[in-house]
Amino acid sequence: MIDPAAIRRQFPFLKRIVDGKPVVYLDNAATVQKPQAVLERMRRFYEEQNANVNRGMHPLAEEATIAYEEARKTVADFVGAKHPSEIIFTRNATESINLVARSFGETLKKGDTVALSLLEHHSNIIPWLQLKERKGIAIEWIGLEQDGRVDIESLRNILEKKKTKLVSVTGLSNVLGIRTPLEKIIALAHAAGAKVLVDAAQLIAHASIDVQTLDIDFLAFSGHKLYGPTGVGVLYGKRELLESMPAFLGGGDMLESVDQNGFIPAELPRKFEAGTPSIADAIGLAAAIEWTTLVCVDAIHTHTKNLLAYARKKLSTVKNISILGATSGNDLLGCISFITNGIHPHDLTEILGRKGICLRAGHHCTQILHKHLGITASARLSVGAYNTEEEIDRCIAAIEETILFFRKS
Amino acid sequence: MDLYAENILDHFRHPRGTEPLQKPTVVHHEINASCGDELTVSVKIENKKITGFSWSGTGCAISQAAMSLLSEELTGMNLEQLEAMKPDHVKELLGVPVGTRRIKCALLGLHAVKNALRKHAGQEPQSWMETVGVEN
Known part of the structure; x- marks a missing residue:
């Protein structure tokens, strides 16, 4: 097990404040933040x-x-x-x-x-x-x-x-x-x-x-x-x-x-x-x-895997969201992508970003896969060693809020 | 959430100018490959004047609302007026600050309309650098 608080202290980027709160960085599949040691x-x-x-x-x-x-x-x-x-x-x-x-x-x-x-x-x-x-x-x-x-x-x-x-x-x-x-x-x-x-x-x-x-x-x-x-x-x-x-x-x-x-x-x-x-x-x-x-490679892998499973469980309960690909299995790691009924992924991540919650949206350099899935873009949540369940919760709550905001007529 | 002002969301939810146009002079399709926004514009041109306009599309709120807002003022416009239209005009229509990362969303409609005119005139389409106003 890793101690998230101890890990987080080693990442200067995580001290950034956006919209009055610490940044929630969930775009780790694009690039990860760097520890002080590096x-x-x-x-x-x-x-x-x-x-x-x-x-x-x-x-x-x-x-x-x-x-x-x-x-x-x-x-x-x-x-x-x-x-x-x-x-x-x-x-x-x-x-x-x-x-x-x-x-x-x-x-x-x-x-x-x-x-x-x-x-x-x-x-x-x-x-x-x-x-x-x-x-x-x-x-x-x-x-x-x-x-x-x-x-x-x-x-x-x-x-x-x-x-x-x-x-x-x-x-x-x-x-x-x-x-x-x-x-x-x-x-x-x-x-x-x-x-x-x-x-x-x-x-x-x-x-x-x-x-x-x-x-x-x-x-x-x-x-x-x-x-x-x-x-x-x-x-x-x-x-x-x-x-x-x-x-x-x-x-x-x-x-x-x-x-x-x-x-x-x-x-x-x-x-x-x-x-x-x-x-x-x-x-x-x-x-x-x-x-x-030094942190323990296996512990990092276990942490990101468990955290992603947690995110998947939480996301699957959100109305008007469809998760792409397999829903369970030991082979699911790193990231989870989804589409939101009625909201373009860019609008979703734009609004989340303004609250300091960083997700990626677009075709993620996989136009062929997106075409195969019959969509043009998706939103992606991806985890790293320093992410926590609290951050996932904040992200999911913000997604729900955004859906409500967009759907009210 | 000033980018998603009520006016913009209203145009996104209830887009204007989508009533199909009978016998358009030119139909043009534009896609923003990086995010998948798509617009198809149909323009009726008579005596160097736009006498009818219609559009359809899918994509983010900004791209769709900007097209909807722009569509309201195209009919009756001279071709020269439209050719001279600057990206700032669309930004004014939106009335909210549009950052670098969303500028292509905001200007996809303008890009589509301008290239419809170019197509009609038998000219090469203009580049994004031109539409955004970086290059002439």
């Missing part, structure tokens, strides 16, 4: 250790390089990677997926298939549509059950055609808050000779992921949804895969040697980290991971 670690880096990495012979440059590489090791341990060099620092989960689409994607041929689920965020759709334009690959869509869970039969049918080279799926829907059955998906994909990319942008904050146990080929996530800063993301890739792939961005630090005719790429991980990386952000991400470990 902010302080980044400030210390800039104040005491700031130097470029992998270059320069002065001691400060070495200190920065050590801190940056320690951060890589922290991330590697966190996701259970075999080698730190399997961790590539990118700008965010989107860039991590683009890296795979641009590099691994280059090895695909016309007629090869990439399978995506209808749950995917645009960041795990557009890079593959771009690859389709570039290389003539095909995209197959893994369907959903009535309740929004991945239809495994649909995946089976796609894999049977023996054309699938990659299955790229989210680990946790950023709209329905439904986990995907990664073990099953990975086993089926591997049996059919396909690699698997897991978009863990949402899952990373709500469940432990061990890339070796799950036998994940590629894993992508952002630092800022894991209590770390914006500006840093992670791509995990199996070493032999990353080694076999062509370099992505070209520039300083990603090469071993260069002459007028060509270049030899650097070894992993530098091969995929052209230019000065987001050093302070990577170190901030490591501090965030250390913070979650």
Whole structure:
């Protein structure tokens, strides 16, 4: 169990007062607030250790390089990677997926298939549509059950055609808050000779992921949804895969040697980290991971899961609200989305926002999923380590008030 | 909740100008992809004058109320007058402060009407930057 009061004291943002009351931040699927430990670690880096990495012979440059590489090791341990060099620092989960689409994607041929689920965020759709334009690959869509869970039969049918080279799926829907059955998906994909990319942008904050146990080929996530800063993301890739792939961005630090005719790429991980990386952000991400470990990662996961279940129970009693997707199950984490009869989600969240209650509204970068659900927009409530049942209560009461306000003639 | 003034909610709940128009000169559809607001406008044009107007749509209160408010003054207007209409005019019609995050909601109606005229004239549609007034 975590002590919410003790957790909350560590987040400066939560001291913000809106409309005379402390802010209720329930937009954690978009980005989470940062604990003091992360902010302080980044400030210390800039104040005491700031130097470029992998270059320069002065001691400060070495200190920065050590801190940056320690951060890589922290991330590697966190996701259970075999080698730190399997961790590539990118700008965010989107860039991590683009890296795979641009590099691994280059090895695909016309007629090869990439399978995506209808749950995917645009960041795990557009890079593959771009690859389709570039290389003539095909995209197959893994369907959903009535309740929004991945239809495994649909995946089976796609894999049977023996054309699938990659299955790229989210680990946790950023709209329905439904986990995907990664073990099953990975086993089926591997049996059919396909690699698997897991978009863990949402899952990373709500469940432990061990890339070796799950036998994940590629894993992508952002630092800022894991209590770390914006500006840093992670791509995990199996070493032999990353080694076999062509370099992505070209520039300083990603090469071993260069002459007028060509270049030899650097070894992993530098091969995929052209230019000065987001050093302070990577170190901030490591501090965030250390913070979650200090609090207890499992306790955070239990807390957010229980809190979401509480929110679901409360929301389901509100009149004129329809919750999207599955209503119960052990696989529901992170967020819950709903539509309100007669009120556009933007109007709802605008009014809630004026009371200091922060929810997201819109299509949440999942136009394909929203179209599949037959709607254009929804409102989303998403939880983090510092949220409490009292905050959920305040939010639900405000939603009810808003519904009344809108419906009175 | 000044954005949701009684006047705006009234237009949202009881939209004006939605009576279907017989034989419109031009029909135009606009969508605000980021939130899914949609408007279809039908305009009757005779002698460079708007002689009839009707609209239908779905979306947030701001987009629908702004279209409803605007629809009340379109009939009888010269095309030149409408072409010259500035985004500030719609803000005045709404009569409440509209922030950056809702400006596209407020101006979707104006965007649709202006692009209906462009369509009628066989011109390229104007961009959001133009409608919002950032670019000419």
